[in-house]
Amino acid sequence: MVSWEDPTGVIATPPIHRHAREERDVNTTVLGYPRIGAARELKQAVEKYWSGSTDAADLEATARQLRADTWRDLAGLDVIPGNTFSYYDQMLDHVELFSAVPERFRGLGLSGLDTYFAMARGRDGVVPLELTKWFDTNYHYLVPELDKSTVFRLNPAKLVTELAEARDLGVALRPVLIGPLTFLLLSKSPDCEPLSLLDQLVDVYAELLGQLDVDWVQFDEPALVQDRTPAELDALRRTYDKLAALTDRPRLLVATYFGDPGPALPVLASTGVDGLALDLVSAPGMVPRIAALPSLQRKTVVAGVVDGRNVWRTPLGDALSTCATLLGSVGRLEVSTSCSLLHVPYDVEVEDELDPRVRERLAFARQKVDEVVLLGRALSSAEGVDVDLTTPAGGPVKESDLAREQAVRERVAAIHPEDRQRASYDERREAQQSLGLPLLTTTTIGSFPQTADLRRTRADLRAGRIDEATYDERMRAEIADVIRLQENLGLDVLVHGEPERNDMVQYFAERLDGYATTRLGWVQSYGSRCVRPPILYGEVSRPTAMTVPWTSYAQSLTIRPVKGMLTGPVTMLAWSFVRDDQPLQVTADQVALALRDEVADLAEAGIRIIQVDEPALRELLPLREADRKAYLDWSVGAFRLATGGAPASVQVHTHLCYSEFGAVITGIDGLDADVTTIEAARSRMEVLADLASAGFRRGVGPGVYDIHSPRVPSAEEMTALIRSALATTPAEQLWINPDCGLKTRSYAEVEPALRNLATATQQVRATL
Numbered sequence: 001m002v003s004w005e006d007p008t009g010v011i012a013t014p015p016i017h018r019h020a021r022e023e024r025d026v027n028t029t030v031l032g033y034p035r036i037g038a039a040r041e042l043k044q045a046v047e048k049y050w051s052g053s054t055d056a057a058d059l060e061a062t063a064r065q066l067r068a069d070t071w072r073d074l075a076g077l078d079v080i081p082g083n084t085f086s087y088y089d090q091m092l093d094h095v096e097l098f099s100a101v102p103e104r105f106r107g108l109g110l111s112g113l114d115t116y117f118a119m120a121r122g123r124d125g126v127v128p129l130e131l132t133k134w135f136d137t138n139y140h141y142l143v144p145e146l147d148k149s150t151v152f153r154l155n156p157a158k159l160v161t162e163l164a165e166a167r168d169l170g171v172a173l174r175p176v177l178i179g180p181l182t183f184l185l186l187s188k189s190p191d192c193e194p195l196s197l198l199d200q201l202v203d204v205y206a207e208l209l210g211q212l213d214v215d216w217v218q219f220d221e222p223a224l225v226q227d228r229t230p231a232e233l234d235a236l237r238r239t240y241d242k243l244a245a246l247t248d249r250p251r252l253l254v255a256t257y258f259g260d261p262g263p264a265l266p267v268l269a270s271t272g273v274d275g276l277a278l279d280l281v282s283a284p285g286m287v288p289r290i291a292a293l294p295s296l297q298r299k300t301v302v303a304g305v306v307d308g309r310n311v312w313r314t315p316l317g318d319a320l321s322t323c324a325t326l327l328g329s330v331g332r333l334e335v336s337t338s339c340s341l342l343h344v345p346y347d348v349e350v351e352d353e354l355d356p357r358v359r360e361r362l363a364f365a366r367q368k369v370d371e372v373v374l375l376g377r378a379l380s381s382a383e384g385v386d387v388d389l390t391t392p393a394g395g396p397v398k399e400s401d402l403a404r405e406q407a408v409r410e411r412v413a414a415i416h417p418e419d420r421q422r423a424s425y426d427e428r429r430e431a432q433q434s435l436g437l438p439l440l441t442t443t444t445i446g447s448f449p450q451t452a453d454l455r456r457t458r459a460d461l462r463a464g465r466i467d468e469a470t471y472d473e474r475m476r477a478e479i480a481d482v483i484r485l486q487e488n489l490g491l492d493v494l495v496h497g498e499p500e501r502n503d504m505v506q507y508f509a510e511r512l513d514g515y516a517t518t519r520l521g522w523v524q525s526y527g528s529r530c531v532r533p534p535i536l537y538g539e540v541s542r543p544t545a546m547t548v549p550w551t552s553y554a555q556s557l558t559i560r561p562v563k564g565m566l567t568g569p570v571t572m573l574a575w576s577f578v579r580d581d582q583p584l585q586v587t588a589d590q591v592a593l594a595l596r597d598e599v600a601d602l603a604e605a606g607i608r609i610i611q612v613d614e615p616a617l618r619e620l621l622p623l624r625e626a627d628r629k630a631y632l633d634w635s636v637g638a639f640r641l642a643t644g645g646a647p648a649s650v651q652v653h654t655h656l657c658y659s660e661f662g663a664v665i666t667g668i669d670g671l672d673a674d675v676t677t678i679e680a681a682r683s684r685m686e687v688l689a690d691l692a693s694a695g696f697r698r699g700v701g702p703g704v705y706d707i708h709s710p711r712v713p714s715a716e717e718m719t720a721l722i723r724s725a726l727a728t729t730p731a732e733q734l735w736i737n738p739d740c741g742l743k744t745r746s747y748a749e750v751e752p753a754l755r756n757l758a759t760a761t762q763q764v765r766a767t768l
């Protein structure tokens with residue numbers, strides 16, 4: 001995006017010219033937009049600010065430019081969402097908006113901006129807010145911490161500044177707020193139900209509405225697509241009736257997304273709000289119910305017909321007919337995306353290395369805005385634009401390499417229930433005795449620090465500054481260092497450290513047929529951290545071994561067992577954009593078969609322990625209870641298909657992270673892994689009690705080192721955690737390891753932490 005520098009060095013942005021429009025039959029909008037920057041400008045700017053190499057004014061200038069860029073991208077829409085920018089996370093912005101900053105950060109005496117970042121990242125030994133997954137996406141939000149003495153106070157500076165900035169550029173915004181129900185339901189409180197703070201919070205929203213000089217305000221209430229109690233639905237009705245009863249207020253739009261609001265739909269429709277935004281991509285079955293609700297004849301319905309979470313071009317004919325069905329039955333119709341575009345990359349046009357047959361089927365954020373605009377024009381009787389329905393919509397690239405595709409489909413059709421079944425655990429345990437592992441076996445989760453040097457080496461290879469042979473040599477040198485370090489630390493089961501992996505999903509996607517990867521398709525995962533979700537567009541198969549040479553090389557350097565390291569089928573799907581023309585279960589089995597071949601090759605190469613990571617098993621769990629059993633059946637089945645061919649003598653591990661395991665305990669047991677390593681340090685081993693009461697009797701490694709924090713835990717702390725684990729788990733079952741991989745940490749933290757982990761283990765072993 002072009003920026004205009006004035007002589008003082010301050011970036012000046014020219015007005016955004018939007019054509020004056022008449023009120024149309026059908027307006028256009030989106031529910032939100034990415035904010036990290038098309039070239040990850042925000043990531044670079046905040047990381048520079050954190051490192052102290054730039055100041056707050058520089059960071060704010062970048063932020064201003066990014067907001068202006070966003071409004072320019074959205075200029076073709078009739079209604080532009082506002083408050084979509086965030087330095088770190090939108091939930092954290094609301095903590096600031098309501099002055100709900102926990103005491104431990106207020107005491108630090110920092111500026112507003114630094115207090116904000118301290119809540120996100122911790123500071124001077126003060127632990128940050130907890131980070132957790134945003135519904136069933138790969139985005140993470142910060143969990144507000146409230147208690148019964150919390151007093152909300154309005155602090156609207158960020159919002160008001162942004163609205164004024166937009167107004168100066170000639171842009172009117174519809175600010176987006178997290179709705180009060182969702183804000184509270186996602187918060188945690190040690191001494192009260194967060195919803196008990198609702199009335200007080202709603203008063204602050206009311207105060208805010210009184211200060212906003214805008215036409216519309218959008219309240220995001222995705223928590224309504226989860227199961228809600230009658231009391232919560234009652235609270236919903238009270239909240240929006242109260243806000244709607246305010247005099248002299250903006251119009252109120254309540255947005256639900258990621259699913260069907262079910263019983264919350266008639267409740268919301270019966271309140272005095274002016275509009276509802278509904279996700280008709282994830283819940284197309286809602287259409288007849290919307291059309292049948294008389295109260296919606298007086299309201300605006302924002303129809304989310306363009307998928308905000310996946311990257312396929314919209315089947316425009318289908319979207320048009322959905323809108324046409326609704327046109328006659330709702331007060332006004334607005335065309336939109338199903339949710340915020342935060343979850344897709346900016347622009348497919350820059351992906352010049354993508355196979356054109358794949359690229360022509362894709363729409364990223366900018367293309368999705370174009371689709372919305374096109375649909376709006378086609379539906380608007382004043383313009384009557386014809387939509388070309390012949391351009392390919394999203395979906396598999398059917399004509400590619402048909403022979404292999406056919407073979408994959410036949411292989412899936414031939415899957416037999418026994419393929420998902422290993423020998424009995426007792427038989428496996430016996431066969432694995434020859435590994436000679438001690439009680440309280442120590443290990444790590446796979447990755448060692450991804451140093452700047454490693455990333456630069458990969459960038460050098462991509463840019464042609466070094467050749468493959470040089471790259472391989474440097475990676476081998478790193479593997480040798482990592483093996484030596486683990487031997488010196490006295491760890492029992494070693495890893496190669498994953499230096500060759502840009503990302504645990506992308507690495508495999510780059511090596512599988514049926515998957516495409518992008519050059520610049522970055523999506524924010526949390527704060528300044530981004531991922532490039534690969535695109536699973538066809539039938540998946542494995543042309544050749546993906547990990548065997550690296551793992552075998554590592555094993556050749558040591559007599560201790562080295563764990564092979566694979567990413568499981570569910571995580572390969574969860575962190576990719578996947579085809580939506582066949583059940584996820586079928587796609588998962590295809591990925592599982594490719595992994596099954598890798599497991600066989602690793603075993604053939606003499607690797608005795610293989611870990612298949614499934615950190616996203618919890619994340620994909622359906623938002624409604626009624627859908628969970630079917631999900632756990634196919635997801636667990638895919639994992640078992642991937643690992644089911646492993647001989648009894650090969651020890652299969654899995655790894656899960658991101659707490660809240662309660663709902664997937666039966667699934668964890670169902671995976672039938674010989675050893676499960678699991679995040680536990682922050683929750684002080686709570687998961688073990690759940691596993692014990694579910695009768696889990698295979699190996700379990702609760703994390704004793706919280707790798708999400710730069711803190712180095714002492715040996716004493718870890719000793720205490722191991723002892724508390726032993727209260728519920730017999731020593732024969734217990735493994736000692738960190739919570740997760742070490743890729744985001746530095747060696748300065750990792751070395752002493754692992755040394756302490758080994759010391760703590762020895763201290764406890766001596767007492768057994």
Ligand SMILES: CN1c2c(nc(N)[nH]c2=O)NC[C@@H]1CNc1ccc(C(=O)N[C@@H](CCC(=O)N[C@@H](CCC(=O)N[C@@H](CCC(=O)O)C(=O)O)C(=O)O)C(=O)O)cc1
Pocket residue numbers: 138452454455456458459501502503504505506525526528529530531532575615744
């Ligand atoms: C475990 N997690 C993961 C999730 N999803 C995934 N797909 N992968 C995951 O590991 N979801 C849940 C969590 C989220 N956690 C994280 C943790 C860390 C990151 C992260 O560090 N992201 C990096 C980008 C990683 C990457 O792809 N690196 C590439 C490219 C690096 C790069 O930007 N190179 C520069 C040049 C660098 C130079 O010259 O020095 C460039 O190309 O311009 C690589 O290593 O090759 C981030 O920086 O945000 C994400 C999620």
Ligand SMILES: N[C@@H](CCS)C(=O)O
Pocket residue numbers: 445446447504565613615655657740741742743
């Ligand atoms: N093996 C991976 C798992 C992360 S969830 C790692 O260690 O980074």
Ligand SMILES: [Zn+2]
Pocket residue numbers: 445615655656657739740741
């Ligand atoms: Zn993990």
